[in-house]
Amino acid sequence: MQDEKVCADAVSMMADAGIRLTDRERGEIELAGFGLDNFEREGLALVVYVNGDRYCAKELVLFAGQTCPEHRHPPVELEDGRTDPGKQETFRCRAGSVYLYVEGAGDAGGIKAKVPSGSEAYYTVFHEVVLTPGDQYTIPPNTLHWFQAGPEGAVVSEFSSTSRDELDVFTDPRIQRVEAQEG
Amino acid sequence: MQDEKVCADAVSMMADAGIRLTDRERGEIELAGFGLDNFEREGLALVVYVNGDRYCAKELVLFAGQTCPEHRHPPVELEDGRTDPGKQETFRCRAGSVYLYVEGAGDAGGIKAKVPSGSEAYYTVFHEVVLTPGDQYTIPPNTLHWFQAGPEGAVVSEFSSTSRDELDVFTDPRIQRVEAQEG
Ligand SMILES: [Zn+2]
Ligand SMILES: [Zn+2]
Numbered sequence: 001m002q003d004e005k006v007c008a009d010a011v012s013m014m015a016d017a018g019i020r021l022t023d024r025e026r027g028e029i030e031l032a033g034f035g036l037d038n039f040e041r042e043g044l045a046l047v048v049y050v051n052g053d054r055y056c057a058k059e060l061v062l063f064a065g066q067t068c069p070e071h072r073h074p075p076v077e078l079e080d081g082r083t084d085p086g087k088q089e090t091f092r093c094r095a096g097s098v099y100l101y102v103e104g105a106g107d108a109g110g111i112k113a114k115v116p117s118g119s120e121a122y123y124t125v126f127h128e129v130v131l132t133p134g135d136q137y138t139i140p141p142n143t144l145h146w147f148q149a150g151p152e153g154a155v156v157s158e159f160s161s162t163s164r165d166e167l168d169v170f171t172d173p174r175i176q177r178v179e180a181q182e183g
Numbered sequence: 184m185q186d187e188k189v190c191a192d193a194v195s196m197m198a199d200a201g202i203r204l205t206d207r208e209r210g211e212i213e214l215a216g217f218g219l220d221n222f223e224r225e226g227l228a229l230v231v232y233v234n235g236d237r238y239c240a241k242e243l244v245l246f247a248g249q250t251c252p253e254h255r256h257p258p259v260e261l262e263d264g265r266t267d268p269g270k271q272e273t274f275r276c277r278a279g280s281v282y283l284y285v286e287g288a289g290d291a292g293g294i295k296a297k298v299p300s301g302s303e304a305y306y307t308v309f310h311e312v313v314l315t316p317g318d319q320y321t322i323p324p325n326t327l328h329w330f331q332a333g334p335e336g337a338v339v340s341e342f343s344s345t346s347r348d349e350l351d352v353f354t355d356p357r358i359q360r361v362e363a364q365e366g
Contacts, residue, residue, distance in 0.1 A: 018201015018277070020317035049319060050273045050342055055238035057273065057342035090233045090240065094201065134203035136232060159233055159240035159342060 003039075006031055010045035010061040017095035017155040019059060021047060034069055035176040041116050044068050048163070056163040060091075060156040062098065062149035067116050070101075070123050070146035070171040076164060086141030089160040093131035097150030100129040103143050113148040122172035131156070144171065186222075189214055193228035193244040200278035200338040202242060204230060217252055218359040224299050227251050231346070239346040243274075243339040245281065245332035250299050253284075253306050253329035253354040259347060269324030272343040276314035280333030283312040286326050296331040305355035314339070327354065 007029045011021065030046050033039040045061040062068065073087035091100065099113040104127030108115065112130065115123045125144045129137050131154075139145050141161075190212045194204065213229050216222040228244040245251065256270035274283065282296040287310030291298065295313065298306045308327045312320050314337075322328050324344075 020277070022317045025317070049275060050321060052271070052321075054271055054344040055273075055342055057240065057275075057340075088235070088237055090238075092232060092240075094203070134205045134208070138233060138235075157240075157340075159238055161237040 003031060006039070006045065009063070013061050013063075013095070013153055013155055014047075014059060019094065019155065025049075032068075034170070034172075036069075036172075036174060040066065042067050042069050042119065051163045053162055056087075056158075056160045058158040058160075058163070059094075060154075060158055062096075062147075062154045062156070064149055064151050064153045065114070066153070067113070067148040068146060069116075069119070069175060070125065070144055071168045071175075072142050072144045073164075074142055074167060074169050076167055084162070087161050087163060088138065088141050089158055090136055090138040091131065091147070092136035092157040092159065093133050094155040094157055095133055096152040096154035098131045098147050098154040098156055099150060100131060100137055100145065100147040101125050102127050102129065102137075102139060102145045112150075119172060122170075124171055186214060189222070189228065192246070196244050196246075196278070196336055196338055197230075197242060202277065202338065208232075215251075217353070217355075219252075219355075219357060223249065225250050225252050225302065234346045236345055239270075239341075239343045241341040241343075241346070242277075243337075243341055245279075245330075245337045245339070247332055247334050247336045248297070249336070250296070250331040251329060252299075252302070252358060253308065253327055254351045254358075255325050255327045256347075257325055257350060257352050259350055267345070270344050270346060271321065271324050272341055273319055273321040274314065274330070275319035275340040275342070276316050277338040277340055278316055279335040279337035281314045281330050281337040281339055282333065283314060283320055283328065283330040284308050285310050285312065285320075285322060285328045295333075302355060305353075307354060 033043045036042050047059045049057040075086045076084045103125045106126035108126050111128050216226045219225050230242045232240040258269045259267045286308045289309035294311050
């Protein structure tokens with residue numbers, strides 16, 4: 001079920017960034033809490049524009065300081081016998097700022113983001129990329145990454161290959177990306 | 184070579200829609216005139232955010248009444264022996280309005296767009312889809328389509344499979360999509 005206040009705030013942040021949604025899209029905003037029951041700390045709101053067997057596009061909204069937990073998009077065997085190397089994602093910052101962390105040089109002590117307290121063990125990559133409006137970064141398939149909004153929050157367009165959220169591998173073993181369906 | 188005034192106008196239309204570009208992107212705006220030498224009538228400006236072997240994302244800008252001529256994206260044999268069914272495109276209107284025409288019911292007499300005079304023979308599909316901000320439409324591979332901006336112009340996000348512009352098939356035989364490289 002949608003939390004109406006949170007969805008309204010997300011719509012408002014998108015509107016401020018010039019992004020218009022249809023009524024239907026507003027009703028289908030996904031609030032991803034990853035089963036951690038602390039949405040304000042680890043969570044994000046998202047609108048899926050299109051997701052098919054060739055490409056996907058979404059709008060992501062993070063409130064100030066909110067974090068999308070560390071994960072990777074693993075390879076997947078397709079029905080036709082081919083192997084998809086895993087989802088590749090391009091994040092383009094539209095508004096606010098986002099601190100993005102990927103595999104590579106960097107350490108926990110020297111980053112702009114604040115790792116969510118109590119979850120330190122589940123954040124392991126610290127190569128920092130700071131995105132402000134107009135900046136973008138492409139994350140290769142099967143590469144660990146996590147990101148946190150700066151003090152103004154962030155609106156981020158995601159362009160990618162096919163999304164299969166249920167296959168995402170999170171570092172935090174407590175996480176279930178796709179929560180049990182409600183009645 | 185870029186026409187500075189036209190590019191500045193395109194940047195301004197994107198800015199009004201909340202879309203920020205990097206300096207580099209501003210310097211790489213493509214003004215597609217299709218070799219017809221009448222950019223104001225048949226042409227568009229575009230920014231390619233990302234184009235790889237899996238997905239592509241662009242921003243398209245059309246000035247008031249400007250038209251992207253009728254074309255389709257044909258299947259293509261890939262190096263690994265597979266066949267790509269042709270580029271699939273999702274157009275999402277961000278600002279202004281766009282009149283989009285695809286194969287299906289509809290006739291030239293009853294549409295909102297004005298077919299560019301002198302080019303009537305090269306516009307053959309008239310199934311009308313009107314997009315205003317927040318609306319989107321997905322065009323299947325290898326399907327004829329063309330589009331024209333409404334009176335305020337249009338800013339359109341394009342999400343798609345891989346772009347191979349040089350393979351596009353235009354109905355107008357005078358068109359060359361990718362113009363000869365300048366020194
Ligand atoms: Zn991801
Ligand atoms: Zn097209």
